[in-house]
Every structure is written in C-alpha cells, then in structure tokens.
Amino acid sequence: MKRAFLAIATLAAGFAVSTPALADLQLATAKNCMACHAVATKLVGPSYKDVAAKYAGQKDAVDKLAAKVIKGGSGAWGPVPMPANAQVSPDEAKKLVTWILSQK
Template identity: 80%
Template sequence: MKRIFLAIASIAAGFVISTPALADLPLATAKNCMTCHAVATKLVGPSFKDVAAKYAGQKDAVDKLSAKIVKGGAGTWGPVPMPANAQVTSDEAKKLAAWVMTQK
C-alpha cells in the first residue's frame, strides 16, 4: 500500500512541477506566437528556449520581452523583424514573457 501511495505521490509531484512550463502554451497559441516560434526549435523566430537562455539572469527580462511582444522589435535575432502584436494586452504580454522565461 505504501508503494502505491508513493508512486501516486511521485506522479502527482511530477505533474505539478511540469505544469508551469505548459501554463501559457494555450495563450501563446491563441495569440499566434506559435506561427513564428516554437518551444524548442527555431522557426521564423528563435525558440522560446533560446530566448529564455539569452535573457537568463536579467532582472528586467520579463519587462523587456513583454515590451517586444507588444511593440515588436528588430535586430536582436537577425534580419527578420518581429511585428508588433496589437492583439496582445500588456497583462497578456507579461504572462507570456514570464512563461517564456521558464523554458529551459
């Protein structure tokens, strides 16, 4: 009985730990982020894992990224500019940026 309980607890703990990494994938999909980005591979733009690695350790990373999500940007990742995303609110952009920073 203890083994079954421990197995269930381990699975539940693994699910709880992994859930934040998936927390805003539906939002990223709904806001068309996944058209140009993927979690682990480069598409038109960099992967979210590459973005998280580039901004790792920067205290203002979420603010920088959320501004780029809404306003767009150019030159950081090469010649292809990221268009502005007027359909993304500032709160959604912060949520997306915080999620991107959890990708490792």
C-alpha cells in the same frame, strides 16, 4: 475506495502542477506566437529555449521583452523583424514572457 480516492488526488495534484505550463502554451497558441516560434527549435523567430538562455539573469528581461511582444522589434535575432502584437494585453505579454523565460 481508499485507492480510488488516492488515484483521484494524485491525478488532481499532477494536473494542478502542469496546468500553468499548459495554460501559457495555450495562450501562446491563442495569440499566434507559435506561428513563428517553437519551444525548442528555431522557426521564423528564435526558439523559446534560446530566448530564455539569452536573457537568463537579466532583471529587466520580463518588462523589456513584454514591451517587444506588444510593440514588435528588430535586430536582436537577425534581419527578420518581429511584428507588433496589439492583440496581446500587457498582462498577457508578461505572462507569456515569464513562461518563455522559464524554458530551459
């Protein structure tokens, strides 16, 4: 009985720790971000690891990139513009960008 409880508690703790990263990946997938971006490789747009590296240490990065997610932008990563994503709320954009910037 004690072993079963310990196994369940360990599993629950592991799930609780991994859930935020999974949830943000799920949000990125749900909002179609993954159609142009990947975590570790360049697709149409830069990889999230490359974005995290470029904006590391910039205090205004979350707000600046959240606005870019919603309004779109061009020129920061080459000639292909990022389209506006009006279906992403400001809170979702900040959550996505915070997750993106955590990719190392």
